[in-house]
Amino acid sequence: MIGAVRYVLRRGFELIERPFERLFGPALNPLAQLGALGFFFFWIVAVSGIYLFAFFDTGIERAYESVEYISREQWFHAGVMRSLHRYASDLMVVMIATHLLRQFAYDQYRGVRWFSWFTGLPMIWLLYGSGITGYWLVWDRLAQYVAITSSELLDRLPIFGEPIARNFIATGTLTSRFFTLMVFMHIAVPLILLFIMWVHILRISRPKINPPRMLAVMSLVALVGVSLWKPALSQGHVDLAKAAVGVGLDWFYLPLYPLTDIWGRGGVWLFLAAFSLMVGMMPWLPPLRRARAAEVDLAHCNGCARCAEDCPYEAIRMVRRTDTLPFPTQAQVNASMCTSCGICVGACPSSTPFRRSEELKTGIDLPDFTLKELRERTVAAAKALQGPARVLVFACEYGGGRRLDGAVRLPCVAMAPPSLIDFVLSRDLADGVVIAGCSESACYNRLGIAWTQQRIAATRDPYLRTRVPRERIATVWASALASGRVVADIAAFTAKIAKLPRARLLSPRTSTASSPSSDEHTPAEAGTAP
Amino acid sequence: MKYLRIAGQFVVIAALFAAVATFADWPAYRQFPSGSAIVILTFVHGADRKADCRRLSPQEIAKLPPNMRRVQDCPRGRRPLYVELDLGGRTVFHESLSPTGIAGDGPSRVYQRFVVPAGKYDIAVRMRDTPRAEGFDHAREGTVTLVPDQTFVIDFRSARGEFVFH
Numbered sequence A: 001m002i003g004a005v006r007y008v009l010r011r012g013f014e015l016i017e018r019p020f021e022r023l024f025g026p027a028l029n030p031l032a033q034l035g036a037l038g039f040f041f042f043w044i045v046a047v048s049g050i051y052l053f054a055f056f057d058t059g060i061e062r063a064y065e066s067v068e069y070i071s072r073e074q075w076f077h078a079g080v081m082r083s084l085h086r087y088a089s090d091l092m093v094v095m096i097a098t099h100l101l102r103q104f105a106y107d108q109y110r111g112v113r114w115f116s117w118f119t120g121l122p123m124i125w126l127l128y129g130s131g132i133t134g135y136w137l138v139w140d141r142l143a144q145y146v147a148i149t150s151s152e153l154l155d156r157l158p159i160f161g162e163p164i165a166r167n168f169i170a171t172g173t174l175t176s177r178f179f180t181l182m183v184f185m186h187i188a189v190p191l192i193l194l195f196i197m198w199v200h201i202l203r204i205s206r207p208k209i210n211p212p213r214m215l216a217v218m219s220l221v222a223l224v225g226v227s228l229w230k231p232a233l234s235q236g237h238v239d240l241a242k243a244a245v246g247v248g249l250d251w252f253y254l255p256l257y258p259l260t261d262i263w264g265r266g267g268v269w270l271f272l273a274a275f276s277l278m279v280g281m282m283p284w285l286p287p288l289r290r291a292r293a294a295e296v297d298l299a300h301c302n303g304c305a306r307c308a309e310d311c312p313y314e315a316i317r318m319v320r321r322t323d324t325l326p327f328p329t330q331a332q333v334n335a336s337m338c339t340s341c342g343i344c345v346g347a348c349p350s351s352t353p354f355r356r357s358e359e360l361k362t363g364i365d366l367p368d369f370t371l372k373e374l375r376e377r378t379v380a381a382a383k384a385l386q387g388p389a390r391v392l393v394f395a396c397e398y399g400g401g402r403r404l405d406g407a408v409r410l411p412c413v414a415m416a417p418p419s420l421i422d423f424v425l426s427r428d429l430a431d432g433v434v435i436a437g438c439s440e441s442a443c444y445n446r447l448g449i450a451w452t453q454q455r456i457a458a459t460r461d462p463y464l465r466t467r468v469p470r471e472r473i474a475t476v477w478a479s480a481l482a483s484g485r486v487v488a489d490i491a492a493f494t495a496k497i498a499k500l501p502r503a504r505l506l507s508p509r510t511s512t513a514s515s516p517s518s519d520e521h522t523p524a525e526a527g528t529a530p
Numbered sequence B: 001m002k003y004l005r006i007a008g009q010f011v012v013i014a015a016l017f018a019a020v021a022t023f024a025d026w027p028a029y030r031q032f033p034s035g036s037a038i039v040i041l042t043f044v045h046g047a048d049r050k051a052d053c054r055r056l057s058p059q060e061i062a063k064l065p066p067n068m069r070r071v072q073d074c075p076r077g078r079r080p081l082y083v084e085l086d087l088g089g090r091t092v093f094h095e096s097l098s099p100t101g102i103a104g105d106g107p108s109r110v111y112q113r114f115v116v117p118a119g120k121y122d123i124a125v126r127m128r129d130t131p132r133a134e135g136f137d138h139a140r141e142g143t144v145t146l147v148p149d150q151t152f153v154i155d156f157r158s159a160r161g162e163f164v165f166h
Helices: A002-028 A034-053 A063-073 A075-105 A111-138 A141-155 A164-168 A176-200 A213-229 A259-281 A306-310 A343-347 A371-383 A418-426 A448-456 A483-499 B002-022 B058-063
Strands: A316-320 A329-333 A391-396 A408-410 A432-437 A473-477 B036-045 B081-087 B090-097 B108-117 B119-128 B138-146 B151-157 B162-165
Touching: A002 A075, A002 A213, A002 B002, A034 A075, A034 A176, A034 A213, A063 A075, A063 A111, A075 A111, A075 A213, A075 B002, A111 A141, A111 A176, A111 A259, A141 A164, A141 A259, A141 B108, A164 B036, A213 B002, A306 A316, A306 A343, A343 A448, A371 A391, A371 A408, A371 A418, A391 A483, A418 A432, A418 A448, A432 A448, A432 A483, A448 A473, A473 A483, B036 B081, B036 B119, B081 B108, B090 B108, B108 B119, B119 B151, B119 B162, B138 B151, B138 B162
Parallel strands: A391 A408, A391 A432, A432 A473, B036 B151
Antiparallel strands: A316 A329, B036 B108, B081 B090, B081 B119, B119 B138, B151 B162
């Protein structure tokens, strides 16, 4: 059931993302920057909120007038700030909701990722708490509706001695002290939200908390433009002698309020409890079965820290050396944070299939899919290649090439060390290599595509050696639902390779992978230079 | 071409933001049908204790631990309140309101909203907060004309022991 929902959602995102990626490119695609945009809008809300506070009167009698002064007389600065404050808050809801759905659609919430998913739940509550308390402060007719409905909802819980809603039965029953409490909450709750936002990204390496500058500038300019086009305005002073009917609701923050009239207050609480329980339990419904965590082989680890640098999940850290090798540090894997993506294997300078050891070993390896096994599968897949242009495909098991016959499947294409491509081409195992990963804006292992691109471009260690002819390498970034495009791209690449002259062996074949000799490199000698 | 692309990107972002701004206060929501008025019955009031204080006998006092000896035994628990509300000659609310608190010693409370068509209504509210089995300890009647969207509140002032209409 959950799988079916996920599939439908993923299809939906695919349909939306394709045109977005075409227009914005992978770097600027807003759908790949939802978390970062959420942070960006939070900062807009914070700065505009601080600015507005300078003009806002917290007394119950003067609050409405001060907001009117902001919006009418000082519209060109404070009024714009009010609109920025309001619309950036709404956009935060949109970003968080889309982010949540997208993480679910791409199955990026289970396994070790439970932490970020789970800490996202209190963020939703706090975001709504921040927004709803903000609506009270304007003290207009919408504030009246929000205050009364919120109070009636809270009164449904057996917590408060006296119904809070009694504060709003008549003019004069509400004191400025109560209003000051709301102001305090509207400041305190967002601060707690910011703290949880920090916790949310604690277990992520290189979290994107700032959108690309171009996207940020365009968003800010667009937000200012919308604020001028449709300024946020109050909806008339509170009149407790009259019911607040026909108010313009903020449907991003208050969609459940009308439901209190349909489901009742108990029904809304039941829905909220069920939603929270469901979202909170989702990482374990069912739990993600993953391969065993990466393991460090100290005899082959020189403490270079590349694995720790490249790990997208902060699962590796460098600690003091525990053996007698003359290196200050060694890698240490935190198994509870490791997704077994293998990116560390691809980052390790010891991961070279050219090594002629008795048994191919590397500094860090996946116990369930070792580098040795990867080399063996590569050699076997290459042997099966036929035709004038033999193209070997390394496919991500979450990408569009995951079901391709004859492809070497990897948990992430960045698991393949650049030397493996060199190995394939220089040993004449194939005439061309295709790396088929996930969609560029939706890399399942977050940084796998970026690291692969940088390694091939020789801008990130370990480099792909310059002797490797780049025209014989192709990358195809496509989601699991775009397998047709992968097949078409590979066919086009194969046709291109067929027209190239036969590749000259660049590396004399002194031994084969299947019959290695015993002159083993030490970890320090393992070459990664171009 | 580059600038055209940037312009296209900006237009898409601006359109999305404009859509968000539109739904930030539209469509308006009408909680009650037009031409309706709201009557709210709400108060917080504690009924009498379940039993009167009883003077303890010397033997009973002697049985108590020395630091807990007292002359009277006063049960904390309160009785439930019984309230009735007639609106336009029809009883729309009649309920026994339990006391709040874990020990049942807190005041009873009520907050009930009634949506009625605007118009002229005879209102009668009655409450029993003593051990009596029949009749009421507090009551008020009146006739009000409710205009559309008006909120009419029926409150009870414990200090004065009377219902208040406002």
